[in-house]
Each structure stands twice: as structure tokens, then as C-alpha cells.
Amino acid sequence: MSSQNVALFIDLTARELRTRVLSVGAGWFWLFATPILLLLVYNFVFGVIFQARAPDLDVPFVAWLAVALWPWLAFSDGVLKGSEAIKKNAELIAKVAVPRALLTISTQTASFLLQLVGYLVVLLALAVLGVELTLVGIPYVLLVLATLYLLSLGLALLASAVQVFVRDLEQLLPTLMMFWFFLTPILYAPELLPEDMRVWLHLNPMAWWMEEIRSALFHGKMLPDLNFLPLLAGALLMVWVGKRIFDRLSPHFEDFL
Amino acid sequence: MSDVLLELKGVGKSYPPTVQSSKRLRAFWQILTRGRSEEGTSVLRDIGFQVRRGQSLGIIGANGAGKSTLLKVITGVLAPTSGTITRTGSQAALLELGAGFDSEYTGLENLRMNAAFLGLSRKEVDDKLDDILAFADIGQFIHEPVKHYSSGMVVRLGFAVVASVTPDLLITDEVLAVGDESFQKKCIRWIEGYVEQGGTLLMVSHNMYQVQKLCAHAMWLEGGRARAMGDVFDVTQRYLAWHERRDAEDVASRQNRPSGSICTVESVTLPDEEEGELRLAMGASLRVRVTARSPDERAPVVLVGLIRADGTPVYGVASDHDQIELTPGPDGRVELEIRFPELNLLPGGYAARAHTLDPEGLRIHDTREVAFTVTGRSRELGMVRLDHRWNVL
Numbered sequence: 001m002s003s004q005n006v007a008l009f010i011d012l013t014a015r016e017l018r019t020r021v022l023s024v025g026a027g028w029f030w031l032f033a034t035p036i037l038l039l040l041v042y043n044f045v046f047g048v049i050f051q052a053r054a055p056d057l058d059v060p061f062v063a064w065l066a067v068a069l070w071p072w073l074a075f076s077d078g079v080l081k082g083s084e085a086i087k088k089n090a091e092l093i094a095k096v097a098v099p100r101a102l103l104t105i106s107t108q109t110a111s112f113l114l115q116l117v118g119y120l121v122v123l124l125a126l127a128v129l130g131v132e133l134t135l136v137g138i139p140y141v142l143l144v145l146a147t148l149y150l151l152s153l154g155l156a157l158l159a160s161a162v163q164v165f166v167r168d169l170e171q172l173l174p175t176l177m178m179f180w181f182f183l184t185p186i187l188y189a190p191e192l193l194p195e196d197m198r199v200w201l202h203l204n205p206m207a208w209w210m211e212e213i214r215s216a217l218f219h220g221k222m223l224p225d226l227n228f229l230p231l232l233a234g235a236l237l238m239v240w241v242g243k244r245i246f247d248r249l250s251p252h253f254e255d256f257l
Numbered sequence: 258m259s260d261v262l263l264e265l266k267g268v269g270k271s272y273p274p275t276v277q278s279s280k281r282l283r284a285f286w287q288i289l290t291r292g293r294s295e296e297g298t299s300v301l302r303d304i305g306f307q308v309r310r311g312q313s314l315g316i317i318g319a320n321g322a323g324k325s326t327l328l329k330v331i332t333g334v335l336a337p338t339s340g341t342i343t344r345t346g347s348q349a350a351l352l353e354l355g356a357g358f359d360s361e362y363t364g365l366e367n368l369r370m371n372a373a374f375l376g377l378s379r380k381e382v383d384d385k386l387d388d389i390l391a392f393a394d395i396g397q398f399i400h401e402p403v404k405h406y407s408s409g410m411v412v413r414l415g416f417a418v419v420a421s422v423t424p425d426l427l428i429t430d431e432v433l434a435v436g437d438e439s440f441q442k443k444c445i446r447w448i449e450g451y452v453e454q455g456g457t458l459l460m461v462s463h464n465m466y467q468v469q470k471l472c473a474h475a476m477w478l479e480g481g482r483a484r485a486m487g488d489v490f491d492v493t494q495r496y497l498a499w500h501e502r503r504d505a506e507d508v509a510s511r512q513n514r515p516s517g518s519i520c521t522v523e524s525v526t527l528p529d530e531e532e533g534e535l536r537l538a539m540g541a542s543l544r545v546r547v548t549a550r551s552p553d554e555r556a557p558v559v560l561v562g563l564i565r566a567d568g569t570p571v572y573g574v575a576s577d578h579d580q581i582e583l584t585p586g587p588d589g590r591v592e593l594e595i596r597f598p599e600l601n602l603l604p605g606g607y608a609a610r611a612h613t614l615d616p617e618g619l620r621i622h623d624t625r626e627v628a629f630t631v632t633g634r635s636r637e638l639g640m641v642r643l644d645h646r647w648n649v650l
Contacts, residue, residue: 004376011373015366095356096374097333165285167278245289251336252288254329255273256281 005099012106013113020114035118036125039066046187055189057218063131066122067217068186068210071145074115075152075206076177082108082156083173086164090257100250101157101243108156112149123217137216143224144212147235151209154238161249164256184210205234261345262426262457263308263331268340270323270330271297293338300326301481304340308426313458315468315489317496318478324461327478328352328430331459346425349375353430356415360404364395364414367403371418385421392443393417413440420447427451428459465493466621497521497623520557522625523548523590525611530629539633539642543600547611549591549623556583558618559611561595566606566628571640573610577618601642604633 021027043062046052054064085107092098127133163169184206190198201207208231215221273294274280284294301323308314316324329335331342332350357374358367368389372382382389390399393414395406403411419427427448445467452458452471462468468475468489475492477485485492500519526546527535537543551557562573576583576593583591610626635642 004378007378008373011370011379015362015370019361092357094334095352097350098357098374162285165281165288248292249285249288252273252294254335256275256284 005102008099009102009106009109012102013109016107016110017113020110031114031117032121035070035121039122039125042066042069052188055191059131059218063126063133064189064214064218065187066126067133067214070115070119070122071148071209071213072181072184072186072206074112074119074145075148075209076181077115078108078112078149078152079155079159080174080177081111082152083159083163084170085156086160086253087170087257093257094254100253101246104157104160104246105153108153109149112152116145133217134220136220136222140216140222140224141213143228144209144216144231147228147231148209150235151238154235154240154242157239157242157246161246161253164249164253180204180206186210205230260310261307261343262310262348263345263459264306264343265331266305266341266343268301268304268327268330268337268342269299270301270326270335271299271338273297297338299338299481301330301337304483306476306483306486308457308459310346310425310457311455312474313452313460313472315472315475315493316459316461316478317463317465317468317475317493318484319500322478323481324478325352325430328428328459328461332428344426347376347422348426348428349419349422349424350428351416351419351430352428358403358411358415361402363402364393364399364406364410368399368414368418371415372421375418375422375424377422389417389421392420392447409437409440416440416444416447423451423456426457426459430461431463464620465497466624469493469624519552519622520613520615521550521623522559522611522613523550525561525609525625525627527609527627527629528594530627535627535629537600537629537631539604539631539635540599540601543597543609543629544594545597545609545611545627546592546594549593549611549613551585551589551591551616553589554585555616556585556591557616557622558614559583559591559593560614560621562610562612563597563602564608564610564626565640566608569640571602571607575614575618600631602631603635603637603640603642604631605640606630 021031039062042065043060046065047060047062052061054061057064082104085104086093086100088107089103092103093100123133127135159169159173163173183201183204185201190201190207193201208227212221212227212231273284274296275284280296284296287294304327306314316327318324326335328350329352330337332348332352334352357371359370362370369379369382372389373379377385393399393410393416395410395413398406398410399414403414406414429448448458448471458471460468460471472489474487475485475489475496476483477492477496485495497519524547528544528546529535529537545561547559547561549557549559558575558577560573560575563571565571574595581593583593585591606628607630608626608628610624612624613622614620615622
């Protein structure tokens with residue numbers, strides 16, 4: 001990216017963030033309050049009603065859940081919002097020769113960042129409530145989140161470009177993401193599954209990401225090991241594929257929008 | 258200077274079928290696997306030209322000739338189906354004033370965003386902010402969301418942003434036809450200044466007067482092809498003549514008056530002229546005869562002006578200034594003569610220029626001129642002798 005495009009990317013992302021936060025009257029307040037409220041709801045459902053237990057750990061189930069849920073929300077929100085970016089900016093694309101990929105990337109980035117703020121709030125709240133998180137794992141978590149960001153970016157690029165041509169994707173994508181959510185051990189522990197199904201779980205890449213984040217925050221995993229490699233490779237591959245297809249399709253956007 | 262700012266070679270564009278979803282899917286697959294889609298409606302064919310620095314190009318043509326599509330292809334909003342486009346130097350496009358504005362944001366935020374699209378950095382915008390705001394001249398509204406703006410204000414802000422950029426090549430699409438009178442003048446003045454300072458313009462316009470004034474070259478698009486290209490006067494005159502012929506054919510086929518909307522100057526002559534250019538003694542009388550033609554039963558406004566050979570206007574008067582009633586004959590012709598009984602022009606080269614304006618007297622439709630020379634022995638200065646008396650006190 002040229003320096004001009006970097007500046008444009010920052011402007012676009014900042015604008016997107018401002019719209020999301022400031023378009024609501026007390027935007028700043030909700031930015032912090034929503035995660036806390038969600039945390040309370042999940043605690044009520046899983047902690048009080050289902051009485052779920054975190055596997056082999058002495059932490060409330062809601063903490064075990066939240067540590068993986070917010071990274072997923074960031075990932076999923078990034079993909080879904082990013083995938084709509086091109087259609088949403090159709091008018092701009094028809095009139096101004098703006099680098100199109102930046103529209104998707106900035107929307108995806110803004111969505112991802114906002115959920116990360118929620119994640120931070122949740123982690124702080126858990127720490128205040130006395131949940132034992134292994135904070136030495138934080139640098140590794142950031143590394144894992146960075147790859148998750150890239151994965152989300154690649155998918156957003158792919159989806160936003162394809163959506164211009166295949167309109168059905170707009171309807172399909174949220175459902176697909178929900179499937180993926182439930183097929184990933186976020187709301188449940190993999191140990192709850194029958195033995196023969198648990199093997200299949202490892203074919204879901206998202207499970208790898210969640211596993212690494214939990215090892216870092218509950219078991220104090222500090223350094224990347226061999227488990228990190230597939231995350232990095234997968235994320236980079238996704239960005240490469242997404243960008244390639246986006247670049248291939250983007251000159252024709254205006255014809256089909 | 259002859260460096261090429263823009264070069265098109267064999268550029269063609271066809272719009273793919275987008276209505277049926279099965280065809281969309283097929284086009285999608287073709288683009289993905291082969292990088293292009295097969296079918297489509299062709300709107301541009303085999304366009305090739307160069308724009309060199311300082312040599313502005315006007316693109317003219319009837320509605321639907323592909324002018325706007327061509328501009329979109331040049332600016333990169335659309336990808337050409339065939340051919341190549343080479344761009345050098347900075348380029349700014351004004352396809353539509355206020356394009357890219359988001360109505361939810363304030364004028365200032367949109368200004369910054371638009372400037373970023375045009376490649377200005379944050380710091381450059383800060384430096385130029387006062388100039389931009391002064392040019393737009395919308396006062397405190399700059400802090401209001403754009404949705405509260407009048408369309409004129411949107412246009413002013415949009416132009417002000419572009420005016421702050423001064424690109425190597427400025428691409429405009431009929432944008433000068435908006436805004437109120439004073440703002441239009443401001444825009445035109447800015448563009449004239451920009452062209453004078455060596456800026457290059459690529460403009461689409463239906464206003465031949467503007468094209469002739471601002472561009473050195475013109476291209477006439479017709480049905481997606483370049484029908485004529487070259488010197489601006491040459492091309493615009495051929496284009497207007499083509500319109501006339503088409504109108505005349507209409508007349509023949511419908512036994513009716515021309516339906517085109519252009520009032521033309523058929524001829525402007527100086528009846529005292531014998532052979533060659535008229536040479537007139539200072540203080541003699543000058544007659545200018547104008548034949549204008551109106552497409553309908555409404556008479557055009559005829560404006561006659563005298564200009565110096567270097568283009569400096571001396572005097573101009575229109576038929577509606579003096580409440581002259583014109584009635585077109587059965588063939589739509591209006592013939593009239595204006596007489597300047599004592600032409601006190603100082604010796605030199607001059608021209609009489611006749612314009613036709615639409616019946617409302619708002620837009621100039623056509624222009625023709627004829628040169629003449631004023632002879633005499635005078636050491637007075639300036640262009641015109643003013644009546645005067647000396648008094649020694």
C-alpha cells in the first residue's frame with residue numbers, strides 16, 4: 001500500500017468507528033455497557049440455569065465462555081460487516097475512483113476493533129471479579145488475535161467481492177456464520193461431545209484459534225509453538241486468496257452493482 | 258511541453274448482462290476464470306487518443322453517445338473491456354459534484370474525506386482549509402450534516418475541494434452547468450485560470466462555446482466511436498453542422514420546422530465589404546448583417562459584439578437589450594442588420610462577432626465572426642475615441 005492509501009485507510013476506518021460509536025446518543029457508554037450486560041446474560045443462562053462447568057478448571061463457566069466468545073464476535077462481525085462494504089458504498093464506487101479494497105478492509109477493521117474493545121472490557125470485568133486469568137499469556141493472545149484478524153480480513157474481501165455478483169450470499173452468509181459458531185466449541189466444551197465426534201471438531205480451524213486463546217489465558221501459554229503455525233499459515237493463505245479474488249473481480253464491480 | 262498525460266489505445270467497453278441472475282452468475286464465473294465476461298452491450302468501440310500536457314480535450318456528442326462511460330473508463334471507475342489506458346501525472350475527476358459525499362456527515366468531514374479520495378494528505382487539507390472554505394462560501398453550514406444542504410451548497414463544496422487540488426489532468430463531466438449564476442462564473446473563472454496556468458482539461462460538455470473557449474482539441478463521439486477528432490473549431494463546427502443537417506432532414510420528413518433545440522448563426526456579413534476584408538475609415542459607419550436560424554417558431558436572441566483582433570471585447574449588445582422583436586420566417590430564419598453610424602474605433606484589427614442565444618437569452622448557442630480593419634491616422638491610445646473637450650484653465 002502506498003502512503004496515500006495508508007492515510008486513506010486510516011481516515012476511512014476512523015470514520016467508520018466514529019459512525020458506529022457516535023451515531024448512538026451515548027455511544028461511548030454502550031461501547032462499555034453492552035459487553036457487561038451480555039456477560040451477565042450469559043452468566044445467567046449458562047451459570048445459573050444450565051449450571052455448566054468449565055472443564056478441568058476452577059473458573060466460572062461464563063469466564064471460560066467469554067474468553068473465546070469475544071474473539072469470535074470480532075471475527076464474525078468483521079466478516080459480516082466487511083462483506084457488505086462494497087454494496088453499501090455502491091454510490092461512491094460509481095463516482096469516485098477510490099481503491100475498492102480499502103472500503104472492505106476499513107469496515108472490517110473497524111468492526112473487529114470495536115469487538116476487541118468489548119473483549120478488553122470483559123477481561124477487565126472478569127479480572128475485577130476475581131477470575132484467575134494468566135495475564136502472562138496476553139502477548140501470545142495478541143498474536144493469535146492478529147492472525148484471527150487476518151483470517152477475518154481475507155474472508156471479508158472474498159465475501160464482499162463475490163456478493164456483488166451473487167446477491168444470495170447476503171442472505172446466506174449470516175446463517176453460515178451461525179453454523180460455524182455452533183460447530184466451534186465456544187458455548188460448550190469439546191469434552192461434552194461424544195468421543196467419536198470430538199475428532200471431527202479438530203477439522204474446524206476455528207477450534208484451533210479458540211484452543212490457543214484459552215491456553216494462553218487459562219494455562220499461561222506464553223510462546224508460540226507448532227500449534228501456532230497452522231493459524232499463521234491459514235490466515236495468510238486466506239488473505240492471499242481473498243485479495244486475489246477481490247482484485248480479479250473489483251474492476252467489474254460498477255457493472256454489477 | 259509535450260509529455261503525454263493520458264493515452265488510450267483501442268479502448269472498448271461493453272456492459273455485461275446483469276438483470277437475469279443466471280446470466281450474472283455466468284458472467285461472474287467468466288470473470289473469475291478468464292478475467293473477462295463474454296457477452297454484453299457494447300457502448301464504446303476502439304477509442305484511441307492522447308492528451309498531452311496543456312492541450313485540453315473536449316468530448317462532445319449527442320446524448321447516449323458514450324461520453325460519460327468514456328469518462329468513467331478514463332477515471333478508472335469502470336474497467337475497459339478491451340484496450341489499454343496509460344495515465345501519467347496526477348488526475349482528479351469531477352464526474353458529479355458532491356459525489357462521494359455522505360449525507361449523514363458534516364460538510365467539514367465530507368470535505369476531508371473527499372480530499373483524501375483526491376489524494377490530499379491531512380496536513381495538506383489543513384493548510385488549504387481556509388481557501389477551500391472561502392471558495393465554497395457556505396459559512397457556518399460547514400458544521401451541519403450535508404443532508405441539510407441545498408443542492409447548490411453541495412455543489413459548491415464539491416467544487417471547492419477539487420479546486421484546491423490543482424491536478425495535472427482535470428476531468429469534468431458537464432459539471433459547470435450547475436449552481437447559481439455567480440457560482441458558475443466563479444467555477445469558470447477558476448477553470449480558465451487553471452487552464453491558463455498550464456493545467457490540462459478533459460471535459461464533456463454540450464456547450465460548444467465553453468468547449469471552444471477552454472479546449473484546443475475536441476473529439477466527437479457518435480454511437481460509441483470517435484467520429485471526428487482534431488482541432489476544436491473544426492470538430493465542433495462539423496458536429497453542429499451534423500446537427501443542422503439532421504434537423505433539416507427532420508424538416509423534410511415531417512414538413513415541419515426543425516425540432517432541434519439549437520439556434521444557429523447562419524451567416525454574419527459586413528454589407529459594405531467588397532472583396533477581401535473590409536477596411537473602414539475611422540468614424541465611418543459600420544453595418545453588420547446577421548442571419549440566424551431558429552429551430553422553432555420562437556425567435557432567438559441575437560447578440561452582436563465588436564472585439565479587438567486579440568479578443569478583447571469592445572462593445573456588445575443583444576436584441577433583447579433594445580427590445581427588438583424578432584419573428585422567424587417560415588423557414589425559421591431571422592435576418593437583421595445593426596448599424597453603428599459613427600464607429601469611433603481607433604485604427605487596428607477588429608472583428609464583428611454574432612451570437613445566437615436561446616429565446617430566453619440565457620445560453621449561447623452559436624457564434625460566428627467576421628474580421629475588419631479600421632484605418633486612419635491617429636496617435637490616440639486605447640480602442641475607442643471618447644467624446645472629449647479640453648479646457649485650458
